[in-house]
Amino acid sequence: MSTEPALMTLTSVAQAIAQKKFSSREVTQSCLDRIAQWQPSLNAFMAIEADAALAAADAADADLAKGNNRGVLHGVPLAHKDMYYDAGKVVTCGSQIRRDFVATTTATSLQRLKDAGTVRLGSLQMSEFAYGPTGHNAHFGPVHNPWDIACVTGGSSSGSGSAVAARLTFAALGSDTGGSIRMPAHFCGVTGLKTTVGRISRAGAMPLSQSLDTVGPLARSVEDCALLLGLMAGADPEDPTAITGPVPDYAAATTGSIKGLTIGVPSAFYVDDLDSEVAGILEATVAVLKREGATIVQVELPDQRQLTAACQLVLAVEAAAFHKRWMIERPQDYGAQVLMRLQNGLAVPGVSYLEAVRWRGPALSAHLAATSGVDAVIAPVAPVAAPTIAESDVGNSPDAEAVIQRLTRFTRPINYLGLPSLAIPSGFTRAGLPVAMQLIGRSFDEAMLLRIGAAFQRVTDFHDRAPKLA
Amino acid sequence: MTKPAPKEISAMAAVAGLPVSAEVATRISNSIGPAFEGFAAVAGTLPFDLEPATFVVVQTGKVSK
Numbered sequence: 001m002s003t004e005p006a007l008m009t010l011t012s013v014a015q016a017i018a019q020k021k022f023s024s025r026e027v028t029q030s031c032l033d034r035i036a037q038w039q040p041s042l043n044a045f046m047a048i049e050a051d052a053a054l055a056a057a058d059a060a061d062a063d064l065a066k067g068n069n070r071g072v073l074h075g076v077p078l079a080h081k082d083m084y085y086d087a088g089k090v091v092t093c094g095s096q097i098r099r100d101f102v103a104t105t106t107a108t109s110l111q112r113l114k115d116a117g118t119v120r121l122g123s124l125q126m127s128e129f130a131y132g133p134t135g136h137n138a139h140f141g142p143v144h145n146p147w148d149i150a151c152v153t154g155g156s157s158s159g160s161g162s163a164v165a166a167r168l169t170f171a172a173l174g175s176d177t178g179g180s181i182r183m184p185a186h187f188c189g190v191t192g193l194k195t196t197v198g199r200i201s202r203a204g205a206m207p208l209s210q211s212l213d214t215v216g217p218l219a220r221s222v223e224d225c226a227l228l229l230g231l232m233a234g235a236d237p238e239d240p241t242a243i244t245g246p247v248p249d250y251a252a253a254t255t256g257s258i259k260g261l262t263i264g265v266p267s268a269f270y271v272d273d274l275d276s277e278v279a280g281i282l283e284a285t286v287a288v289l290k291r292e293g294a295t296i297v298q299v300e301l302p303d304q305r306q307l308t309a310a311c312q313l314v315l316a317v318e319a320a321a322f323h324k325r326w327m328i329e330r331p332q333d334y335g336a337q338v339l340m341r342l343q344n345g346l347a348v349p350g351v352s353y354l355e356a357v358r359w360r361g362p363a364l365s366a367h368l369a370a371t372s373g374v375d376a377v378i379a380p381v382a383p384v385a386a387p388t389i390a391e392s393d394v395g396n397s398p399d400a401e402a403v404i405q406r407l408t409r410f411t412r413p414i415n416y417l418g419l420p421s422l423a424i425p426s427g428f429t430r431a432g433l434p435v436a437m438q439l440i441g442r443s444f445d446e447a448m449l450l451r452i453g454a455a456f457q458r459v460t461d462f463h464d465r466a467p468k469l470a
Numbered sequence: 471m472t473k474p475a476p477k478e479i480s481a482m483a484a485v486a487g488l489p490v491s492a493e494v495a496t497r498i499s500n501s502i503g504p505a506f507e508g509f510a511a512v513a514g515t516l517p518f519d520l521e522p523a524t525f526v527v528v529q530t531g532k533v534s535k
Contacts (some may be wrong), residue, residue, distance in 0.1 A: 198529070243530070309508025316502060327488055343490060344502045346483040347474050352506070353511065354522070359512055361524025368528070401501040418529060443529040 007466065010076065010170040010224040017075045020064070024075025026059035028119055031077050035121070035168045037469055038288045042144045044153075044162040046082040046092060053077055056119040058378060072227070074117030081160050082123035083206035084110045093206045094126040094156075096333045097138045097326055098167040103162035107204025108239065109173060109215045109232045116231050122357055124159030124172055128338045131157055131319060133183050133407045134392045138335025142389050145188055146434055146467040153387035154183030154407075158216045161188035165434075167466055171219035171228055175205060177212045178315060179381075179411025182438055185218055185423035186381035189434025191226045191453070191463055192218045194411075196444045197418035199241045200207035200229070209318040211357060212311065221463050222424065222453035229446060234429040243444070254448035254454035258277035259293030261375045261438075261452065269304040270379035270410055278380050281427035281435045285456070286378065292455050299374060302366045307413035308405070308465050310363070313348050313356040314416070320345025337400055344401070364417050368442065375448055377440040381423050385433035414440055422449040424460035434462070471512075510524035 001337075005013055005027040016022045017380070032050050038047055060075035063069040083093045085103035092098050125143045127135065135143045135158030143158035145151040146166040153162045157174030161184025164172050174181040176194040186194025191214045200215040207213060213253040230251060265271070265286060274282070274356040290296050320327070321341050327353075331339060371377055392407075394400040416422045420443070441449045457463050474482070478493035490498070503509045 137535060196529070198526075303511075305508050306512055309505045310512070312502070313509060314503035317506070324486070324488070340501070343483075343488070343494060345496055346486050346490070347479045347502045348489055349499045350480070350504075351473075352509075355513055356509060357514055358520050358524070359520045360522070361520065361526075361528045362516075364525060366526045379517070398497055398500060401472065402504075418525070 004030055006034050006167050007219050008170070011221070011227055014073050014076050015062070015168055018069060018434060024077070024119060025054060026062040027075065028053050028057035031121060033313060034166065035462060037147065038166045038168055041149050041469065042146055042162050043141050044125055044143055044159040044166065044168060045079065046123040046125050046140065046159065047090070049120060050293060051182040053121050053388070060117065060119060069117070071116035072231070073113065075119060076117065077119040077121045077123050078113065079121040079163060079169045080110065081126045081157050081175060083126060083175065085204040086120070086203045089123070091206070093121070094128045094130070094137055094140065095209055097330055105204050108201040108236045109205065112232050113191070113228070115433070121169055124163055126159055127156035128335050129323070130156040130177060130180055130206065131174055131338050131340060131341055135177060135184070135249045135403055136393055138337070139210060143386070144389070145386050147189060148386070148431070150388050151433065152187060152389050152392050154187035154386065156180040157218060158182045160184060161190060164188070164190045164220060165216045165467060171217050171224055174216060176214045176216055176350070176416050177208045178311065181216050181218060182381045182411050182421060182423040183407065184384055186436035187386040189425045189436070189462065189465065190220060191222055191225055191425065192216065192423040193229060193446065194421045195229065195446060196412065196420045198241050199420070199446065200232045201239040201242040202358050203236055208321055209315045211314050211318060221265060222422070222450055223254050223459050225252070225422070226254045226450045226454070232319040247259035248317055250447055250450055253450045255295060256323055256451040256455070258289065258452050258455040262295045262373060263289055263295055263452065264297055264299030264374035264377045266352070266377060266379055267300050269301065273383055274380060275384045276384065278383060279431045282380055282437060283439050284417060285426045287354060288456060289378070289452070294310045294324070294452070297374060299371055301361070301370050301375060301377075304413045307363060307416045308409065310356040310359055311412040311416035312355060317348045317353040318345075320420050321394055330391050332462065337395055338402065354461075360416065360418070364443070367417055378437055379440065381436045381438045382407060382410055385429045385431070410438070414438075420446045420449055422453045424453045424456055427462060471497060475499060502523040
């Protein structure tokens with residue numbers, strides 16, 4: 001066991017606290033020490049609540065001493081993307097407009113983690129209103145990548161990716177509307193799970209697009225993601241779009257072998273115009289899965305460019321509709337790029353928007369038919385590793401949308417189809433930047449992705465590597 | 471389906487209660503234009519009875535390998 005508790009995984013630290021090998025205070029202090037060291041370089045936290053966290057940790061320790069274990073995450077300190085409402089707390093959503101907004105309710109996903117015993121460390125930075133794929137933020141500054149602080153983290157869950165990678169929090173909630181969990185997972189070298197639309201309640205999570213928004217974790221391992229998913233998934237009277245029915249045993253899924261499974265590699269689109277190092281890592285990842293007993297086949301997917309286009313039409317309109325009042329009353333309080341992107345929604349006629357919404361069913365049906373012979377599809381999360389903050393700072397340049405589209409090329413089709421996708425650290429470039437692959441599954445079959453991802457992580461160590469403070 | 475021209479965008483934005491300058495309308499047209507072009511092959515081809523809820527039906531259907 002590591003002598004620095006903050007370096008442990010979520011699963012192992014939760015067990016260590018439950019078995020009284022570490023107190024919650026020791027673990028929380030360990031995270032706070034690392035936050036103090038790293039925050040000036042990373043800007044990953046929106047708020048650090050050290051005193052309150054230590055007081056909550058002491059309360060957790062006192063409870064445990066009395067035999068009162070609140071749940072499987074008893075006394076584990078966590079921080080989350082600052083868009084999950086937490087009653088009585090300021091939730092900025094990464095924005096000037098909500099800089100002082102105090103939530104009056106608590107997000108269902110967050111409440112379920114609290115019910116499992118977690119301690120709040122503070123809140124994590126994010127792209128303004130979760131509308132940006134790089135990690136830039138006009139109001140709070142960019143979040144930096146712990147593997148190279150000159151590089152972006154990816155967004156919009158920028159603080160979540162950076163803080164989990166630097167071992168400042170054991171895991172963090174992110175959200176994924178166009179790639180916002182998978183991009184930071186890829187650029188920062190952590191495991192990220194974009195869940196099926198409807199798998200986890202969105203009640204109390206800041207909305208961006210009601211058709212596309214998903215809640216999910218970023219963590220240090222597939223096992224940790226499975227633990228968090230199991231706690232958060234399930235029906236919620238506050239969100240009728242969350243599906244009913246039993247929640248699968250996701251932890252059990254991570255113990256399965258992949259012998260006999262079939263994994264598809266797309267014949268086009270996801271393998272086109274890849275950076276050569278990303279292409280090499282894709283090939284090496286496929287070789288590992290094959291060695292572990294999976295059968296690898298090529299799959300021909302329907303036209304992914306059409307899915308991307310449809311995704312863009314839906315997202316543009318729904319985001320503009322959510323923000324319309326503030327666009328009228330407070331346009332000056334938006335960052336220039338975010339306002340510019342929100343204005344795009346004004347140009348989409350209602351009929352075009354509804355066509356894009358109506359096509360989702362047939363498009364998903366076509367995808368399921370094309371992948372009927374495989375258990376999952378593997379593809380890169382992005383064609384390149386993390387670019388620098390400077391080179392991707394497009395601001396409100398006319399080219400901004402084109403740059404955003406290039407970065408999110410491999411994530412948006414999956415959002416449009418509402419499918420689950422697990423980003424797993426799969427290698428490093430020669431410059432030392434992490435690269436992740438995404439496993440794309442069938443609707444509500446997160447268990448299959450966790451099974452494959454865990455098998456990969458049992459025989460690789462990319463997810464275990466931690467960046468060093470320069 | 472063709473991308474909306476800046477003049478059309480100006481009119482739509484005004485109707486939405488968010489008037490934009492000619493420069494912004496041109497920028498929006500160039501920014502959202504590729505989405506219209508990418509979706510052009512689908513637009514206008516969907517069957518009459520296709521409900522948006524079909525997505526949920528497909529999503530929750532039992533699909534096996």
